[in-house]
Amino acid sequence: MEVERLPRKAREKAFHRSQILAVALELFKEKGYHNVSIHEIATKTEFSIGTLYKFFKNKEDLYSALIIEKAETVSQIVDEVLSKKDDIENMVKSYIDAKTKVFKDNLDFIRILIIETQKEKGFEKKTHLGKVLHELHQEELKKVASLLEKGIRQKKFKKLNPYHLSIALGGLIDGFMFNWLENSGSHPYEADVSFITEVFFSGCLSPKKTNLSG
Amino acid sequence: MEVERLPRKAREKAFHRSQILAVALELFKEKGYHNVSIHEIATKTEFSIGTLYKFFKNKEDLYSALIIEKAETVSQIVDEVLSKKDDIENMVKSYIDAKTKVFKDNLDFIRILIIETQKEKGFEKKTHLGKVLHELHQEELKKVASLLEKGIRQKKFKKLNPYHLSIALGGLIDGFMFNWLENSGSHPYEADVSFITEVFFSGCLSPKKTNLSG
Amino acid sequence: MEVERLPRKAREKAFHRSQILAVALELFKEKGYHNVSIHEIATKTEFSIGTLYKFFKNKEDLYSALIIEKAETVSQIVDEVLSKKDDIENMVKSYIDAKTKVFKDNLDFIRILIIETQKEKGFEKKTHLGKVLHELHQEELKKVASLLEKGIRQKKFKKLNPYHLSIALGGLIDGFMFNWLENSGSHPYEADVSFITEVFFSGCLSPKKTNLSG
Amino acid sequence: MEVERLPRKAREKAFHRSQILAVALELFKEKGYHNVSIHEIATKTEFSIGTLYKFFKNKEDLYSALIIEKAETVSQIVDEVLSKKDDIENMVKSYIDAKTKVFKDNLDFIRILIIETQKEKGFEKKTHLGKVLHELHQEELKKVASLLEKGIRQKKFKKLNPYHLSIALGGLIDGFMFNWLENSGSHPYEADVSFITEVFFSGCLSPKKTNLSG
DNA sequence: GATGAATGAGTTTTCATTCAT
DNA sequence: GATGAATGAAAACTCATTCAT
Numbered sequence: 054m055e056v057e058r059l060p061r062k063a064r065e066k067a068f069h070r071s072q073i074l075a076v077a078l079e080l081f082k083e084k085g086y087h088n089v090s091i092h093e094i095a096t097k098t099e100f101s102i103g104t105l106y107k108f109f110k111n112k113e114d115l116y117s118a119l120i121i122e123k124a125e126t127v128s129q130i131v132d133e134v135l136s137k138k139d140d141i142e143n144m145v146k147s148y149i150d151a152k153t154k155v156f157k158d159n160l161d162f163i164r165i166l167i168i169e170t171q172k173e174k175g176f177e178k179k180t181h182l183g184k185v186l187h188e189l190h191q192e193e194l195k196k197v198a199s200l201l202e203k204g205i206r207q208k209k210f211k212k213l214n215p216y217h218l219s220i221a222l223g224g225l226i227d228g229f230m231f232n233w234l235e236n237s238g239s240h241p242y243e244a245d246v247s248f249i250t251e252v253f254f255s256g257c258l259s260p261k262k263t264n265l266s267g
Numbered sequence: 268m269e270v271e272r273l274p275r276k277a278r279e280k281a282f283h284r285s286q287i288l289a290v291a292l293e294l295f296k297e298k299g300y301h302n303v304s305i306h307e308i309a310t311k312t313e314f315s316i317g318t319l320y321k322f323f324k325n326k327e328d329l330y331s332a333l334i335i336e337k338a339e340t341v342s343q344i345v346d347e348v349l350s351k352k353d354d355i356e357n358m359v360k361s362y363i364d365a366k367t368k369v370f371k372d373n374l375d376f377i378r379i380l381i382i383e384t385q386k387e388k389g390f391e392k393k394t395h396l397g398k399v400l401h402e403l404h405q406e407e408l409k410k411v412a413s414l415l416e417k418g419i420r421q422k423k424f425k426k427l428n429p430y431h432l433s434i435a436l437g438g439l440i441d442g443f444m445f446n447w448l449e450n451s452g453s454h455p456y457e458a459d460v461s462f463i464t465e466v467f468f469s470g471c472l473s474p475k476k477t478n479l480s481g
Numbered sequence: 482m483e484v485e486r487l488p489r490k491a492r493e494k495a496f497h498r499s500q501i502l503a504v505a506l507e508l509f510k511e512k513g514y515h516n517v518s519i520h521e522i523a524t525k526t527e528f529s530i531g532t533l534y535k536f537f538k539n540k541e542d543l544y545s546a547l548i549i550e551k552a553e554t555v556s557q558i559v560d561e562v563l564s565k566k567d568d569i570e571n572m573v574k575s576y577i578d579a580k581t582k583v584f585k586d587n588l589d590f591i592r593i594l595i596i597e598t599q600k601e602k603g604f605e606k607k608t609h610l611g612k613v614l615h616e617l618h619q620e621e622l623k624k625v626a627s628l629l630e631k632g633i634r635q636k637k638f639k640k641l642n643p644y645h646l647s648i649a650l651g652g653l654i655d656g657f658m659f660n661w662l663e664n665s666g667s668h669p670y671e672a673d674v675s676f677i678t679e680v681f682f683s684g685c686l687s688p689k690k691t692n693l694s695g
Numbered sequence: 696m697e698v699e700r701l702p703r704k705a706r707e708k709a710f711h712r713s714q715i716l717a718v719a720l721e722l723f724k725e726k727g728y729h730n731v732s733i734h735e736i737a738t739k740t741e742f743s744i745g746t747l748y749k750f751f752k753n754k755e756d757l758y759s760a761l762i763i764e765k766a767e768t769v770s771q772i773v774d775e776v777l778s779k780k781d782d783i784e785n786m787v788k789s790y791i792d793a794k795t796k797v798f799k800d801n802l803d804f805i806r807i808l809i810i811e812t813q814k815e816k817g818f819e820k821k822t823h824l825g826k827v828l829h830e831l832h833q834e835e836l837k838k839v840a841s842l843l844e845k846g847i848r849q850k851k852f853k854k855l856n857p858y859h860l861s862i863a864l865g866g867l868i869d870g871f872m873f874n875w876l877e878n879s880g881s882h883p884y885e886a887d888v889s890f891i892t893e894v895f896f897s898g899c900l901s902p903k904k905t906n907l908s909g
Numbered sequence: 910g911a912t913g914a915a916t917g918a919g920t921t922t923t924c925a926t927t928c929a930t
Numbered sequence: 931g932a933t934g935a936a937t938g939a940a941a942a943c944t945c946a947t948t949c950a951t
Contacts, residue, residue: 087301090945101912217462220446221439228438248431315937515729519942529916645890652870653863660862676859732924743933
């Protein structure tokens with residue numbers, strides 16, 4: 054009995070935790086970190102303030118947990134795409150697709166992620182949150198880099214530093230998506246996706262291929 | 268004598284204003300908007316709180332003034348570069364140079380600019396600050412776009428949407444510079460500059476040119 | 482046990498509330514609204530500032546609650562007197578007695594009531610407080626008027642507009658009591674009470690009655 | 696020359712002083728004492744703050760001067776009426792006329808007078824302002840009392856304490872005028888004036904006269 | 910374990926008054 | 931003498947966090 058009881062409790066606890074985070078995300082998106090009070094989160098989750106403090110040691114901790122959880126989810130989505138073996142070019146396209154979709158689907162989260170990423174002394178690596186986000190970002194860059202490297206070895210891409218190329222690709226995606234965000238999604242984002250793909254490939258595909266395809 | 272008296276006062280006032288903004292920038296960079304109190308700014312500037320409120324009607328106003336002033340300075344630097352008539356390719360190179368340099372020289376400012384840009388429901392165009400930043404950004408995109416368009420007409424660049432291309436270029440620059448920022452300027456940023464230039468041109472120069480240069 | 486628990490809490494809360502109001506009244510009487518800080522009320526009540534703000538949403542609200550509560554108490558006292566069926570003349574006498582006693586017992590409250598009544602553009606009916614006070618006053622005038630009307634119908638009083646007469650009676654009472662207040666209660670207020678009664682009756686009783694009684 | 700220069704300066708000074716008081720009265724009426732800043736008065740008078748402080752040693756002093764000046768004007772109006780020798784009854788009527796007219800013409804002033812009169816410990820006789828107002832009021836009561844006394848000696852009024860009668864008359868006037876004020880002058884005040892007169896006389900005239908006139 | 914009342918440090922902002930020019 | 935920039939004490943109010951029940 055006891056053996057089953059704890060797991061159930063644990064499951065419940067995890068569920069409650071995720072409920073709190075979901076509500077908090079909603080509120081932070083809507084009003085910004087400083088304009089949301091613990092009291093408000095407590096009321097909306099229908100947990101007591103004391104219970105919230107059982108789950109998270111303070112407001113900052115709750116916020117960190119929220120960001121990290123989301124960032125890991127996004128990371129997993131990207132990982133999945135990168136782990137599906139396919140033709141290199143298709144994989145890059147899938148990556149661009151996945152990233153832009155994640156961006157579009159999580160606009161508000163992305164917004165607070167950016168704020169947090171830059172907030173308080175930039176990538177403050179002393180902060181737990183800062184470290185985790187830095188690592189997740191660097192891991193992604195490396196994974197994309199290794200994909201691009203494979204493409205270079207297959208002579209499909211020009212001989213350029215693959216880590217730099219992955220930064221370039223990330224920059225392209227972010228640039229377009231921020232522009233889309235700035236103009237409040239006034240046009241279908243798919244247009245941007247195809248442009249990103251076109252620009253990136255026309256710059257990276259090795260000359261011969263370019264001529265063949267062109 | 269009287270003729271000079273007012274200008275001196277005005278000059279002094281402007282100087283004091285800039286001093287306050289400089290100190291405030293320093294503090295905001297260091298601790299973030301919400302962790303800096305007016306009292307602290309007053310103490311550090313060695314002005315009284317009341318004097319601060321003579322210059323700026325409230326904390327938000329001081330912050331806005333800070334951001335807008337800096338953003339306009341950056342805008343002017345870019346404008347200057349874009350107004351010097353030269354060979355298109357050199358002008359693009361100069362633009363990349365200028366932008367990366369501005370970025371490097373104003374790391375901390377860029378950081379709080381990003382936060383502000385995304386803060387509270389993204390580009391909140393209802394805010395004066397939000398509107399001003401949005402406009403400055405769009406103006407820059409258009410200027411770069413018109414430069415690139417000229418290049419396209421001169422058959423130096425591929426036939427791609429020039430506005431989109433300017434977003435792409437912006438994305439590339441930001442991507443690299445953020446990466447550089449994230450790694451706290453661990454390597455000379457000039458390396459990034461040349462990579463940005465290379466990637467951008469290899470993707471944009473019209474096919475013939477590519478073949479000749481490759 | 483549980484059944485009693487909530488009521489006890491509620492009772493305690495009500496008690497605390499009344500304690501705060503009592504202390505606040507004391508302070509406002511002593512120093513005036515603008516010269517009493519929330520901090521001071523908190524210190525004197527031995528509650529924290531935060532607790533005060535749990536009871537009242539701001540300083541104005543605390544003040545309003547204070548005035549309205551007192552005004553309603555006074556209103557009830559008057560109501561009680563007016564509801565006891567008796568000979569008309571005795572009822573009027575009782576009313577004068579009750580009013581002067583209330584006045585005497587609540588000198589300081591009356592003072593701030595007057596201030597509030599006249600404060601900021603007179604009976605500002607837009608304010609909740611203003612409305613409530615206005616209504617309470619008008620209600621009282623009407624009740625007294627209907628009492629006097631009965632007297633008129635019974636031919637005990639002269640045929641004068643009863644509403645106007647109630648204003649006159651109120652004016653008489655206030656005039657004497659303010660004079661008494663101004664001279665800091667230098668003489669027993671009962672002297673004033675009998676004078677008010679005499680003047681009012683000799684002015685209102687119909688000539689025949691006057692002759693009979695005189 | 697010097698002999699004439701000072702008087703002109705003095706005249707100018709007095710004029711400026713009255714200008715300041717006029718503007719201040721306007722502002723205090725409109726917004727209340729605590730919502731008007733010295734800065735605002737300075738701006739509206741087109742004098743500098745420093746100059747204002749040359750005329751009045753502080754805000755309270757300016758306020759006192761304002762109230763006292765007005766109160767003395769009112770006092771003079773009443774004095775004039777009371778000094779015109781006439782039939783007693785006509786003089787009382789004139790007094791009621793004058794008082795109600797003053798009330799009507801100075802509604803806003805009366806309002807702040809009441810506030811001040813009751814503000815901060817009621818008739819605080821320690822304050823200069825308090826003392827002056829108290830004295831002015833008592834003087835008026837005495838003058839009216841001596842008028843009424845004459846009427847009693849002439850057997851025109853009942854044998855009642857004339858000082859008390861003067862309080863009663865004052866109370867009647869104030870009661871009606873406050874009611875009129877409370878209802879924002881919704882009806883012509885002359886109606887009240889005649890009612891005050893009627894009530895006061897029918898209550899004060901000796902029975903014989905009443906019978907004769909009735 | 911859960912609760913939420915109580916805390917009070919800390920924030921932004923105002924404005925009467927002074928005094929160097 | 932006139933000025934008005936500078937001052938800074940003091941106010942109202944918020945909210946993360948604690949801890950007795």
